Amino acid sequence: VLFKAFGVYLVLVIANCIAIAVPLILADNEYTGWESFALALGAGLGFLIALFLMACVRERLELAQVPPSFRGLPIAFVTAGLFALAFLGFSGLSLY
Numbered sequence: 182v183l184f185k186a187f188g189v190y191l192v193l194v195i196a197n198c199i200a201i202a203v204p205l206i207l208a209d210n211e212y213t214g215w216e217s218f219a220l221a222l223g224a225g226l227g228f229l230i231a232l233f234l235m236a237c238v239r240e241r242l243e244l245a246q247v248p249p250s251f252r253g254l255p256i257a258f259v260t261a262g263l264f265a266l267a268f269l270g271f272s273g274l275s276l277y
Contacts, residue, residue: 196228199224199225199228202224203220203221203224206220207220207221231264231268234264235260235261235264238260239257239260242256242260
C-alpha cells in the first residue's frame, strides 16, 4: 500500500536516511579515514543484505498459504519484526 502510494520514491527516502545517518555516526565517534570507509561500506552492504533477504521472504510469502487476516501489510510487519530480532543478535558482537 505504501509502496503503491510513493512508488520508487520510498526507496530513495530510505537510502537518503542511511546516507545522512552514516556521516552523523562518523562525526560523533571521531573515526579515522579507514574506519570511516569501513563503516560506510559495512552500512551499505548491510542495507543491501537486509533488502535482499526481505525481498526473498516476500517472494516466498506470495506463494505461501497465509491466513486472510495476515495478508499484505500485517505479515510484512511480522516479518520485519522477526528480522529486527534476528539482527539485534549482532549488536553485541565485537571483531577486535
